[in-house]
Amino acid sequence: MLALFAAVPATAFASQDGHGLDAKIWLILAGMILAAKIGGEVAVRLNQPSVLGELCVGIVLGNLGMIGMHTFDGAAELVPIEFLAEFGVVLLLFEVGLESTLTEMRAVAPTSGSVAIIGVVAPMALGYGVSLWLLPDAPFSLHLFIGATLCATSVGITARVLKDLNAMAQPETRVILGAAVIDDVLGLIVLAVVASIAEFGAVPGALDLTKIIGLAAGFLVGALVLGAYVVPGVFRAASKLRTQDVLAAVAIGLCLLLAGVSGEAGLAPIVGAFAAGLILDEVHVRPFGKTSAHDLTEIIGPIVAVVAPIFFVRTGMMVQLSGIGTEPLFLALALTIVAIVGKLVTGLGVRGKTADRLTVGIGMVPRGEVGLIFANVGAGIRFEGKPLIAAGVYAAIVLMVMASTVVTPPWLAQRLRQVMRKRSDDA
Amino acid sequence: MLALFAAVPATAFASQDGHGLDAKIWLILAGMILAAKIGGEVAVRLNQPSVLGELCVGIVLGNLGMIGMHTFDGAAELVPIEFLAEFGVVLLLFEVGLESTLTEMRAVAPTSGSVAIIGVVAPMALGYGVSLWLLPDAPFSLHLFIGATLCATSVGITARVLKDLNAMAQPETRVILGAAVIDDVLGLIVLAVVASIAEFGAVPGALDLTKIIGLAAGFLVGALVLGAYVVPGVFRAASKLRTQDVLAAVAIGLCLLLAGVSGEAGLAPIVGAFAAGLILDEVHVRPFGKTSAHDLTEIIGPIVAVVAPIFFVRTGMMVQLSGIGTEPLFLALALTIVAIVGKLVTGLGVRGKTADRLTVGIGMVPRGEVGLIFANVGAGIRFEGKPLIAAGVYAAIVLMVMASTVVTPPWLAQRLRQVMRKRSDDA
Numbered sequence: 001m002l003a004l005f006a007a008v009p010a011t012a013f014a015s016q017d018g019h020g021l022d023a024k025i026w027l028i029l030a031g032m033i034l035a036a037k038i039g040g041e042v043a044v045r046l047n048q049p050s051v052l053g054e055l056c057v058g059i060v061l062g063n064l065g066m067i068g069m070h071t072f073d074g075a076a077e078l079v080p081i082e083f084l085a086e087f088g089v090v091l092l093l094f095e096v097g098l099e100s101t102l103t104e105m106r107a108v109a110p111t112s113g114s115v116a117i118i119g120v121v122a123p124m125a126l127g128y129g130v131s132l133w134l135l136p137d138a139p140f141s142l143h144l145f146i147g148a149t150l151c152a153t154s155v156g157i158t159a160r161v162l163k164d165l166n167a168m169a170q171p172e173t174r175v176i177l178g179a180a181v182i183d184d185v186l187g188l189i190v191l192a193v194v195a196s197i198a199e200f201g202a203v204p205g206a207l208d209l210t211k212i213i214g215l216a217a218g219f220l221v222g223a224l225v226l227g228a229y230v231v232p233g234v235f236r237a238a239s240k241l242r243t244q245d246v247l248a249a250v251a252i253g254l255c256l257l258l259a260g261v262s263g264e265a266g267l268a269p270i271v272g273a274f275a276a277g278l279i280l281d282e283v284h285v286r287p288f289g290k291t292s293a294h295d296l297t298e299i300i301g302p303i304v305a306v307v308a309p310i311f312f313v314r315t316g317m318m319v320q321l322s323g324i325g326t327e328p329l330f331l332a333l334a335l336t337i338v339a340i341v342g343k344l345v346t347g348l349g350v351r352g353k354t355a356d357r358l359t360v361g362i363g364m365v366p367r368g369e370v371g372l373i374f375a376n377v378g379a380g381i382r383f384e385g386k387p388l389i390a391a392g393v394y395a396a397i398v399l400m401v402m403a404s405t406v407v408t409p410p411w412l413a414q415r416l417r418q419v420m421r422k423r424s425d426d427a
Numbered sequence: 428m429l430a431l432f433a434a435v436p437a438t439a440f441a442s443q444d445g446h447g448l449d450a451k452i453w454l455i456l457a458g459m460i461l462a463a464k465i466g467g468e469v470a471v472r473l474n475q476p477s478v479l480g481e482l483c484v485g486i487v488l489g490n491l492g493m494i495g496m497h498t499f500d501g502a503a504e505l506v507p508i509e510f511l512a513e514f515g516v517v518l519l520l521f522e523v524g525l526e527s528t529l530t531e532m533r534a535v536a537p538t539s540g541s542v543a544i545i546g547v548v549a550p551m552a553l554g555y556g557v558s559l560w561l562l563p564d565a566p567f568s569l570h571l572f573i574g575a576t577l578c579a580t581s582v583g584i585t586a587r588v589l590k591d592l593n594a595m596a597q598p599e600t601r602v603i604l605g606a607a608v609i610d611d612v613l614g615l616i617v618l619a620v621v622a623s624i625a626e627f628g629a630v631p632g633a634l635d636l637t638k639i640i641g642l643a644a645g646f647l648v649g650a651l652v653l654g655a656y657v658v659p660g661v662f663r664a665a666s667k668l669r670t671q672d673v674l675a676a677v678a679i680g681l682c683l684l685l686a687g688v689s690g691e692a693g694l695a696p697i698v699g700a701f702a703a704g705l706i707l708d709e710v711h712v713r714p715f716g717k718t719s720a721h722d723l724t725e726i727i728g729p730i731v732a733v734v735a736p737i738f739f740v741r742t743g744m745m746v747q748l749s750g751i752g753t754e755p756l757f758l759a760l761a762l763t764i765v766a767i768v769g770k771l772v773t774g775l776g777v778r779g780k781t782a783d784r785l786t787v788g789i790g791m792v793p794r795g796e797v798g799l800i801f802a803n804v805g806a807g808i809r810f811e812g813k814p815l816i817a818a819g820v821y822a823a824i825v826l827m828v829m830a831s832t833v834v835t836p837p838w839l840a841q842r843l844r845q846v847m848r849k850r851s852d853d854a
Contacts, residue, residue, distance in 0.1 A: 021513055023690020026699075030683035037665075037676045080510035086448055087511075238464075245732030249464045252733050256457035263450020272453075299729045305672030306679050306730065 021080070028075045029084070029310070035061055036309035043409075049164035051157060052409035054309050058316015066322055076317040085314040086269065088307035089156045093270040094255040095304050096159045096177065097277015098297050099168040102227065105178050105278060108171065112178030114349030119179065119364050120186045123150035123342030130334045135393070141198035142388055145378040148194045149397050150339050152187045154368025155180035156270065156311065157405055161412050162363075167420065171355040176363040177274065179346070183364075184271050185216045191374060198381050198388055212266060219265040220275070223258055227279025248299040251280060268370070315368060319402050328392040332399035339404050340365055356419045362412045371401040448507070455502045456511070456737070462488055463736035470836075476591035478584060479836035481736050485743015493749055503744040512741040513696065515734035516583045520697040521682040522731050523586045523604065524704015525724050526595040529654065532605050532705060535598065539605030541776030546606065546791050547613045550577035550769030557761045562820070568625035569815055572805040575621045576824050577766050579614045581795025582607035583697065583738060584832055588839045589790075594847065598782040603790040604701065606773070610791075611698050612643045618801060625808050625815055639693060646692040647702065650685055654706025675726040678707060695797070742795060746829050755819040759826035766831050767792055783846045786839070793835045798828040 035057040043053030061072045075081055105112075127147035135142065155177065162173050192212055196204040231254065238250045255276040262272030280296065343364040347357030375397040378389035389397070462484040470480030488499045502508055532539075554574035558565065582604065589600050619639055623631040658681070665677045682703040689699030707723065770791040774784030802824040805816035816824070 021510060023687050023696060025510070026517070026683045026687030026690060026696055028687075030680045030687060033676055033683065034680040037673055037680070041673075079506040083448060083452070083507035083510065084514075090453070245729060246464055246468075248729050249460055249733055249736070253457045253461040253464070256453045256460065260450050260453030260455075260457060263453060269450060269453055302672060302675050302726045303730050303733065306676055309676070 025078065025080050028072065028078070028081065031072070032058075032061065032075075032081075032310055032313045033306065036313045039313075040309070047413075049161045049409045049413045051160040051164060051312050052406070054312035055157075055316040055406060055409070058313040059319045059321070060316075061313065062317030062319060063321045072317065076314050081310070081314060084307060085311040088304070088309070088311040090255065090259050090269050090273040091252070091300065091304045092156065092159060092163075092308040092311070094252075094273040094277045095297060095300050096163065096168070097274040098280060098300065100174060100177065100278055102224070102278050104174050108174045108178050108354070111175050111349060111351045111354065113182055114351070115175060115179040115346045115360060115364065116182035116186060116349075118349045119153060119183055119343055119346040120151045120190060122345050123339060124148065124190070126150070126338035126342045127335065130331075130338050134331050134334060139383055139388075141194075141201075141383065142378075142393070144194045145198060145374070145381075145388060146335070146393070146397070148190050149371050149374040149378070150335070150342055150367070150400075151183075151190050152367055152370035152374055153180050153183045153343070153364050154366045154370045154405070157315075157366040157368055157408055158363045158412065160308070160312065161409050162416075165413060165416055165420075167416055170416070170420065170423075172359040172363065172416065172419070175350065175355045175360050179349075179360075179364065181220075181271055181274065184268050185213070185220075187370070187374075188212060188216060188266050191377065195377060195381065198378070198383070215265040216267055219262050219267060219272070222261075223272070223275040223279060226258075227275075231279055245299075247296065248303075251296055251300065252303075254280065315405065318372075319398075328396035328399070331393065331396040332403075335396055335400040336403040339367065339400050340407070356415070359412070359415050359419055362408060362415055365404050365411075366408045367401045367404045371397065371404075375401075452505065452507050455499065455505070455508065458499065459485075459488065459502075459508075459737055459740045460733065463740045466740075467736070474840075476588045476836045476840050478587040478591060478739050479833070481739035482584075482743040482833060482836070485740040486746045486748070487743075488740065489744030489746060490748045499744065503741045508737070508741060511734060512738040515731070515736070515738040517682065517686050517696050517700040518679070518727065518731045519583065519586060519590075519735040519738070521679075521700040521704045522724060522727050523590065523595070524701040525707060525727065527601060527604065527705055529651070529705050531601050535601045535605050535781070538602050538776060538778050538781065540609055541778070542602060542606040542773045542787060542791065543609035543613060543776075545776045546580060546610055546770055546773040547578045547617060549772050550766060551575065551617070553577070553765035553769045554762065557758075557765050561758050561761060566810055566815075568621075568628075568810065569805075569820070571621045572625060572801070572808075572815060573762070573820070573824070575617050576798050576801040576805070577762070577769055577794070577827075578610075578617050579794060579797035579801060580607050580610045580770070580791050581793045581797045581832070584742075584793040584795055584835055585790045585839065587735070587739065588836050589843075592840060592843055592847075594843055597843070597847065597850075599786040599790065599843070599846070602777065602782045602787050606776075606787075606791065608647075608698055608701065611695050612640070612647075614797070615639060615643060615693050618804065622804060622808065625805070625810070642692040643694055646689050646694060646699070649688075650699070650702040650706060653685075654702075658706055672726075674723065675730075678723055678727065679730075681707065742832065745799075746825075755823035755826070758820065758823040759830075762823055762827040763830040766794065766827050767834070770831075783842070786842050786846055789835060789839045789842055792831050792838075794828045794831045798824065798831075802828075 036054045039053030039055075039057030040050030041053065043050050043056070062076060064071065065073045124147040127150040128143045131138065131143040131146040158176055158180075162168060162170075162176075167173055189209065189212060192209070193203055196202060196208075234254070235250065238246050255273050258272035258276040259269035260272070262275070263269045344358070344361035346364045347359075347361035350357045350360055375389055375394055379387045379394055381388040463481045466480030466482075466484030467477030468480065470477050470483070489503060491498065492500045551574040554577040555570045558570040558573040562569065585603055585607075589595060589597075589603070594600055616636065616639060619636070620630055623629060661677065661681070665673050682700050685699035685703040686696035687699070689702070690696045771785070771788035773791045774786075774788035777784045777787055802816055802821055806814045806821055808815045
């Protein structure tokens with residue numbers, strides 16, 4: 001009888017829950033959210049930013065398979081988890097953008113620009129050198145590609161540390177955020193050039209480069225124009241609506257709109273989300289009877305607090321300890337050192353004594369998932385019938401990304417606390 | 428040169444945005460969120476609940492293809508949208524649960540039970556009758572299946588209307604919510620029996636039915652025990668944590684945990700989310716220095732306000748006007764009438780004068796996506812080599828679901844406003 005019943009199509013029961021999603025997704029999400037808070041708590045008690053704890057519990061969850069618990073195996077790759085993680089980091093950068101203004105960003109633009117340019121040139125050169133030294137027989141294009149994977153800054157980790165430390169108003173924060181936006185545009189160009197050379201042995205034509213740069217610049221300029229001329233009207237109109245919670249919905253709608261447009265222009269969606277936060281300043285929120293954008297932050301805050309940790313736990317979960325052998329360890333160590341040094345020197349781009357150079361340098365260190373994406377593009381390019389980036393080199397890049405991601409939160413927190421203490425003593 | 432460049436692998440640029448998701452997803456989401464607020468606003472100005480406006484803009488977005496705009500074609504089926512919609516309705520029912528208490532629910536349990544039982548028996552009998560009358564040559568099992576599709580109540584729509592009208596404290600609300608939970612258990616049993624008969628010509632064995640009922644009952648009892656003995660300790664422990672926003676994260680973690688467990692037990696995830704809200708009452712929130720669960724609602728509110736409308740807009744988007752011919756219109760009309768009548772009579776289950784019978788009846792009318800899922804199961808079962816539920820019958824069921832979903836918000840709002848006005852005049 002039981003056997004007969006078991007033969008009833010699985011859909012009869014799988015669908016009974018009201019949708020086509022596996023109910024397990026809710027358990028995985030609950031586990032990730034609760035683990036994030038436990039990890040964050042342990043980190044805070046150890047005087048570390050909570051994001052470090054979230055990364056670490058992510059590494060634990062993602063590798064439970066090694067002790068026979070397979071609940072979270074492959075969970076990081078599930079589309080709903082990937083999507084919610086991206087949604088979380090998009091909203092995080094939106095919130096970070098809300099706490100900055102365009103005027104503040106414009107003031108640090110020259111410094112941010114220098115920091116971003118050094119942060120592309122130095123890691124590229126150092127990565128090329130390490131690759132040439134340790135992989136002397138590899139093709140020229142592999143050296144280039146390894147250099148490129150060292151260029152990308154993943155600003156999510158740094159933004160969270162700055163937020164965890166209540167350092168949104170510090171000058172270092174503005175310099176790092178501005179540099180990260182410019183870095184993203186430069187990274188786009190570097191990837192296009194390097195991928196074209198690796199695949200066709202030629203740099204892309206001037207027309208193609210112009211197109212890439214034009215799209216990215218067009219987006220940034222468009223966002224500014226939108227902020228100055230269109231958004232105030234939208235918010236004045238929205239303030240007249242009678243529906244509840246219009247402010248949060250219109251703000252998040254605008255954030256996702258710019259995230260999507262920046263994605264379509266080839267930039268990271270978080271760049272668009274940050275830009276949306278920047279252009280939403282107190283002027284637009286005033287028609288709602290609010291006095292500052294901080295009221296908007298109060299509404300967005302709880303949403304970010306729930307979904308942003310999913311991004312960091314997932315980042316940790318993607319670190320697969322079991323897959324890494326000992327062979328690429330030396331290459332990984334060398335790449336990690338140049339990855340850190342290559343970004344630390346970006347502090348030299350800081351003009352005058354406006355911001356602490358070491359803090360800015362440390363803030364640019366994390367590569368996060370952006371470095372992995374560059375590596376994935378390289379693994380997809382075939383050179384003489386084999387992937388340009390072979391398994392061992394790929395593992396070394398993964399280790400470099402891991403190290404640069406995990407080393408940043410405690411280091412940045414320690415340095416920034418020093419700087420902030422000194423600043424308040426001086427004041 | 429442009430052609431050469433265009434040959435660079437698409438991934439080089441698709442991945443550049445920092446993830447494997449198409450940037451279009453952010454544009455679709457932004458469109459859905461902004462459209463939801465516009466639709467909600469129009470509805471509110473017409474003195475209707477905003478959820479009606481969200482459903483209607485959903486229908487418009489989902490059918491823009493008819494006038495040549497294909498931006499939202501197939502968007503409702505994208506995994507991230509489906510997931511976020513489910514997440515939205517799960518959080519909505521959690522919030523609704525937060526505004527009720529176990530004691531209140533227990534007080535109306537006998538009434539809720541009668542309402543739920545009538546709400547399964549009456550539509551089943553009427554649906555069977557209509558099918559026998561209009562499809563005299565169809566097999567016995569099709570009549571049964573059509574009856575079954577009329578049983579399921581989709582409480583999301585009703586819950587939103589009650590919330591839009593600030594009617595969470597009314598007795599009708601408790602009766603409807605209690606009946607919806609019981610209905611979900613009954614619907615599970617009906618679907619199992621009907622699917623087994625249709626596929627094997629036999630009712631499932633007593634052992635199998637016991638298993639289904641045992642799992643569902645075990646979940647509900649387990650949730651109550653958890654609420655009484657485990658949750659207070661968890662919240663006391665969580666109140667000692669130093670991390671920010673722990674309350675929201677722990678509450679939502681618990682909500683998703685119960686949603687997942689109820690899903691695994693064969694029930695709808697929203698049943699678990701509602702149970703989680705019920706067991707989280709003021710006792711547990713007190714250690715946080717809060718005086719009532721309403722403080723938790725303040726944190727959850729903005730999240731629900733952003734994601735719940737995605738569920739209702741998506742529900743509207745799944746209504747495909749172009750696919751429906753004129754042939755099944757008469758069957759659809761007959762099914763809609765018995766669908767409405769079969770749930771209206773559930774008001775007779777209300778004992779004494781505790782709650783308004785017509786309000787309860789109207790509240791049970793929407794079938795939402797649950798009816799469609801029953802129909803999908805039927806379409807997946809083959810009878811004499813053909814799908815048990817053929818295209819014409821399926822279209823009629825879709826029309827019935829649409830009608831029952833769209834008719835409820837204005838009708839329920841109108842009746843409930845009358846009842847609430849009379850109640851406040853009497854008081």
